[in-house]
Amino acid sequence: MSDQKLAPMTEPETGALFDADLQQAISRRAAPRRPGPVSNATMFGWRALLKIKHVPEQLFDVVVTPIMFTVMFTYLFGGALAGSTIDYLQFLLPGILAQTVIFTTIYTGVTLNTDISKGIYDRFKSMPIWGPSPLVGAMLGDFLRYTGSSIIVVLIGLLMGFRPEAGLAGVLYSMVLLNVFAFGIGWIFTTLGLLMRTPGTVMTISWIVLMPLTFASNVFVDPATMPGWLQAVVNANPVSHLVSAIRELMAGTATLSGLLLALALPAFITVVFAPLAMVLYRRPR
């Protein structure tokens, strides 16, 4: 651009701003017609996209651990656990997919809390925009993160030899289910993000909750091989229900009852935590 070359002129030695440009910049500007809620939320969605573009690490950070698990478990224990590494991968990958997306939900709370602690929400809240639009727009970013991280995991799986019997459709249905599940449990982290003082605390608490939840599940091994008391725990774990539903979707054997069971937890959390989050969000600080 030609005015790029002129730019240094705007900051001469004295530190004064280039007067004509300054006058032009501060000349009176009337407000355009106030946009509706959809437009506001879309802008926040665009912001979430930009953040993924500028900070792509946020996608890779969350998939590194699951990928390590996939490789390690498949090649180290696959043979012992399922007879062959390929058979074990068929069993493991849907579980890892669930684990990845569940870990990704942590970012929902962390990004929200970062915004709040940096004062950016003060600006949004003092603007004449639809109140919940920052939260709604952020969800669009969340969906992209969930989808992005699951695509990475599925691709690695395919490279290692994972072959879903239900083919592409199975993968797509699984992703939809994962998004809905993550949207639901995301409300917990949104609430945490609104309550905690620092992004670090949100992160720590989230891990403390999610680690046992994903490990005491059927992600890595079939609960049939576990002692009775542990079987009871694992079978009651909502993460197990999600993993079972994804295995069935990938295998083309999904049942309505299995899907409903998987969706019970996110539905419950949405009903309880979404209104709570909205109240917390609106509360003047």
Add this chain to the structure above:
Amino acid sequence: MTSPLAIETRQLVKVFGTNRAVDGVDLRVPQGTVYGVLGPNGAGKTTTLRMLATLLKPDGGEALVLGHNVATEAAAVRQRISLTGQFASVDEDLTGLENLRLLAGLLGFRRRDGRARAEELLQGFGLAEAAGQQVKYYSGGMRRRLDIAASILVTPDLLFLDEPTTGLDPRSRNQVWDIVRALTRGGTTVLLTTQYLEEADQLAERIAVIDHGRVIAEGTSAELKASVGTSVLHVSVLSADQREPAARVLREQLGIEPYAEADPTALTLQLDDTRHAPRALNALTEADIPLRSFSLGQPSLDEVFMALTGHPAEPETDTMEVTA
């Protein structure tokens, strides 16, 4: 529904636990002027501003902003004000241009108009070169200017600037001052808070001095100075060990308590009558205390603050803005 006052508060109160952060503040800010709220750290400046900008609910009293009650007509207030907070509220991960385009979009600018407006502001604020860089790489001064640009995409009738130059180098400070002056020429009322007396003196037509959540003085800079005494006498002795004897002589001869400046050789006296000055000079000469300098002048705002509160206003160490 226009009021001749941009801001009018009556006994505004905000309590945090047992801390009365804002303790009965009365402000009357005329439209079209720069109004300065001057006070040390913790005086309650930010809390007052956040209440006026509808970000915080007052616990008592009343505030009208551009004729609208902040408690009951928050939406109407938000339509016409803009706030630049004490700590930059721009997105560090986004570029300067993206930040402004995002906010323009939220305000209802169409895509192309928003981009044009953003570029115009970046150009005017000396940020054209940095437009495509992520804000995390901006200097403190650049961040500040972007932050102000973000507040005036649509020209507000009233702009709140919370400590706009704290931690900035003199050059960046001048640039912010230029922007504020240009804005008021365009008809925007600016309410700014500051810890710097010089800044209030330079920019503000009227100043409210606040301390511990209360307004302790209000007026033009000249009025504040006049309220302290007609003039101030600055005396500087040759060496630090002569300051105490000089202070004793002045106390005895004039009956005024000298104030010891940070400079170990300097003393300041508030005179309510300029005729005391020759008497002071005579007394010091008779006591055989040699002087490096002796001058009579208007009190600085610093001295005003000292006289009003009994403690200096400037922070002991400059609170630098944390820049990553």
